[in-house]
Amino acid sequence: MEPMIRIRNVSKKYRRGEIGAKTLQNEIKGWWARRRGREDPNLKIGESGAVNEPFYALEGIDLDVCPGETLGIIGRNGAGKSTLLKLICRITEPTDGVIDLYGTVTSMLEVGTGFHGEMTGRENVYLNGAILGMTRAQIDSKMDEIIAFSEIGEFIDTPVKRYSSGMYVKLAFSVAAHLDSDIIIMDEVLAVGDMAFQKKCLEKMRREAKEEGRTVLYVSHNMNTIRSLCSRCIVLDGGKILFDGDVDRAIAIYLGIEESDRRLFRFSEDYRPYDESLRKNKRLEMESLFVENPDGPWFHSTQRETLTVKMNAFVPLKRVGFRLEYWYQDGQKIGSALSGDFVDLDEGENTVQLSVDLSHLTGGQYSADLIAYQFDGEGTEDILDGVYPGVVFQIGEEFGVTTHLDWHHQYWGHVHLHDIGVMKK
Amino acid sequence: MKSSTENRQGIHTHIAPKERTAGHRWGEVWRYRDLVFLLTKKTFTLQYKQTILGPLWSVIYPLCTSAIMTIVFGRIAKIDTAGVPHILFYLLTNALWGFFSACVSTNSRTFVDNAYLFGKVYFPRLTVPISNALYHLIGFCIQLAIVIPLSVFFFVRGRITPHYEWVWLLPLILLQTGILGIGTGILLSSATTKYRDLMILVTVGIQMWMYLSPVIYPVSQVANPFLKTVLAVNPMTAPLECIRFIMTGKGQILPVSVVSAVLCSVLALFLGAWVFGRVEKTFMDTV
Incomplete structure (x- = not known):
């Protein structure tokens, strides 16, 4: 369907602090002071001229x-x-x-x-x-x-x-x-x-x-x-x-970014809008996720990232694995990563560290759902808990995957697979 | 369910920075004409809410000013009005000059006075200066209602010989004065948005303009060659002298003044509308 509102690459730049000096007299004073290399009398004490630099709303x-x-x-x-x-x-x-x-x-x-x-x-x-x-x-x-x-x-x-x-x-x-x-x-x-x-x-x-x-x-x-x-x-x-997308997910992401520490995600009931059946038979509850990278949740390296997840097990659990399902900012699901290892959890508080590889993701905003499941060894899973999303992060445009071309998300998708080996025979 | 290609009015709005829309979309102002009249009505009704005399003030105020001018300029300074009774002379010119100066001064504050409203909702901003001009036009008409019987009275007594047959020119005079007032006002409004102290300068400027216009004296009584030149090119000379010619029979209409009046009015309106159109898009960021 044809859109009714189409917005393309819109930016709005403001200057920080006071704009203009309000009266002509002050403007002239400021201009005179700047000309003679003095401090502008219109600036508030403690401000320097650099405060007036632009910022993007x-x-x-x-x-x-x-x-x-x-x-x-x-x-x-x-x-x-x-x-x-x-x-x-x-x-x-x-x-x-x-x-x-x-x-x-x-x-x-x-x-x-x-x-x-x-x-x-x-x-x-x-x-x-x-x-x-x-x-x-x-x-x-x-x-x-x-x-x-x-x-x-x-x-x-x-x-x-x-x-x-x-x-x-x-x-x-x-x-x-x-x-x-x-x-x-x-x-x-x-x-x-x-x-x-x-x-x-x-x-x-x-x-x-x-x-x-x-x-x-x-x-x-x-x-x-x-x-x-x-x-x-x-x-x-x-x-x-x-x-951009599903309302419940958007609300969960919004509640996540309300935390003062952007690296910490606490999972309230708003993060679990789907799992009615799990609520009745609760065996595991993930409480929080912490991004160990001090720059997080803005990643711009190709090294593995460590996520620390705190959880409460109501019964001892064997062979617990985790799955991360990745979403791009436009609400498209782009792929998932499964547990390579499984852990046994004791009853009560447990802390688990996940090491994730994000090197295939290209620049942009992402979120990932975190699902904990029990593996029965026969290819099926028993879901214990899920948070939607478990983590919200950004991959720096310039530091993402190093490609020799600019990445065109709209045509190429958001995942950069391994490079192609090319040989002339 | 309708598809977007056939939206009700087939309207498409394109928003981009520094769009060169040739000043203004006059068609949009026309679509909002009902708003112009409602704003005028609002200003008029609110002006006299909780006053005892109400719209009578539109009569009392100019009567007082004209009486004072009659005493000061007529009796004390003995300015010659070419045989026209002073009270009629001052009532008439005060009415027209008052209309013009009010247009300039109110419209020069368009952005400052309406910052709150403009920050909340979009509508063609030009509707505000136009409705201001209409409001001041009502004031002029009320004053004209005193001037006309007075003119007839002096005509019957044989003191003046008015040219009532030219009365059809009156709407044109008002149109030109109104356009000049709106144009000058909105041109200034773009500047007062940034520098508030210009508003005081506007008041002083209008006063100076008044003394350089045939408001308290007629053109025919000016001997100073410099003032004569200024009066000839002043775009307010022609309308003042014209209205005097119609109502009192005495008025000196120079062709150069008429040309200047028409040219200046058109220029002020288009230049004003162009600058206004540029300022209205970003002024919310600076007010």
């Missing part, structure tokens, strides 16, 4: 979103989520790259933009609707529907300054929800308002995406709303897409 983003998709965008504060939305909404322009939008866009970076307390609900609906791109006639035809959806009733002709915050949000959201646009962009607008109303809004959004082929982009820190609304999810981190 977004770097090399590629993304396609198709009609009918509801895409969740998650990431820590400062990961670039809002910047991405602002670029798509045309509030600011990208430093690099191209964005194509095939359809009308409604942005809801905030509810009730342009609402004025002195005006009545009805007047505000007209103004807000017009700001969001509706014509007067369109608003007229939707007015009754908007009032009904907002549950405001007879208060529609009261100035909104007398509204409770809940009423205000409901009315504002109702306006945006009744726009006939193809692409809807929401930045955590449902954070306020009561649960029943939230549910009603999410339901409406999801239904319209499915039945009318709309595209919804939704940024939130609330994983429950992401789960109930989104059909696909991306994780942003440091201005890059860390993962």
